[in-house]
Amino acid sequence: xxxxxxxxxxxxxxxxxxxxxxxxxxxxxxxxxxxxxxxxxxxxxxxxxxxxxxxxxxxxxxxxxxxxxxxxxxxxxxxxxxxxxxxxxxxxxxxxxxxxxxxxxxxxxxxxxxxxxxxxxxxxxxxxxxxxxxxxxxxxxxxxxxxxxxxxxxxxxxxxxxxxxxxxxxxxxxxxxxxxxxxxxxxxxxxxxxxxxxxxxxxxxxxxxxxxxxxxxxxxxxxxxxxxxxxxxxxxxxxxxxxxxxxxxxxxxxxxxxxxxxxxxxxxxxxxxxxxxxxxxxxxxxxxxxxxxxxxxxxxxxxxxxxxxxxxxxxxxxxxxxxxx
Numbered sequence: 001x002x003x004x005x006x007x008x009x010x011x012x013x014x015x016x017x018x019x020x021x022x023x024x025x026x027x028x029x030x031x032x033x034x035x036x037x038x039x040x041x042x043x044x045x046x047x048x049x050x051x052x053x054x055x056x057x058x059x060x061x062x063x064x065x066x067x068x069x070x071x072x073x074x075x076x077x078x079x080x081x082x083x084x085x086x087x088x089x090x091x092x093x094x095x096x097x098x099x100x101x102x103x104x105x106x107x108x109x110x111x112x113x114x115x116x117x118x119x120x121x122x123x124x125x126x127x128x129x130x131x132x133x134x135x136x137x138x139x140x141x142x143x144x145x146x147x148x149x150x151x152x153x154x155x156x157x158x159x160x161x162x163x164x165x166x167x168x169x170x171x172x173x174x175x176x177x178x179x180x181x182x183x184x185x186x187x188x189x190x191x192x193x194x195x196x197x198x199x200x201x202x203x204x205x206x207x208x209x210x211x212x213x214x215x216x217x218x219x220x221x222x223x224x225x226x227x228x229x230x231x232x233x234x235x236x237x238x239x240x241x242x243x244x245x246x247x248x249x250x251x252x253x254x255x256x257x258x259x260x261x262x263x264x265x266x267x268x269x270x271x272x273x274x275x276x277x278x279x280x281x282x283x284x285x286x287x288x289x290x291x292x293x294x295x296x297x298x299x300x301x302x303x304x305x306x307x308x309x310x311x312x313x314x315x316x317x318x319x320x321x322x323x324x325x
Contacts, residue, residue: 020181022154022207024200047202051214054196064192068148068174069226077146081111082164084128086208087152088113094219102232103240112137114160131163138167145172152215154207156181165189178218180211231302239278239303243271252277260284278303285310
């Protein structure tokens, strides 16, 4: 299908946009600008609470997407977000925070934004209407069956997102759609649909408000749950945290001291040598070098299983043994 033809179909798919929940007129609309500052702020905050309730109602569907992402991580695949406008920028924010928080590899959690990097700081008009560009963006990623693709669209029918999901489905990737309204194309293209029913915005159509808030809450939960279940969080600590700043160095030292049950000074030395929380803890538990600790972590399947084996309630602590290379 040519780009022109696909773009034309994208425009047809968006007829009836006014009927979407996010495009309807809010009951406060006719008197909004006559409210006092305090009244307006309270009204906006009341709408924000609807975002929280919408995510709560969508948790069963979101659980399926978490399972997809966990499977992808276990298989060496990726979690790929696709969005336009506010949805794309929220996706980019979540993806950018995964490496420092969870120690993900470059490209392991990816955000594909309509209009490219330029769209992160300014609107790129018309980019969201190009379904062929959505497909092309995923083609460049060499998508495959090990990957999970999550499309984000408040209206439910953004052509860039649906074009990307169509390509992902053809590539046999796992697919999910996070949306405020569900259109037939979305149901056909997504293995799981997470509907965030936030209703009309207090400023008509401004989905940067509670629709965007709901998407951010959803992605917070999705990335945190899937990476925690993939071994990147152990006992509430960032297992693969790297000390790349003073703040992160202090956080890493505290985590190592608590998990390995060593004095803070010892933890600082371990972090300096191990370079990552899980490696540093394994060094303390096993009395081994950083290289040997990495091998032990790989053999055990991560820090969680290693900690369980070394816990005094279930297995011996061996941190005082002579270090082996």
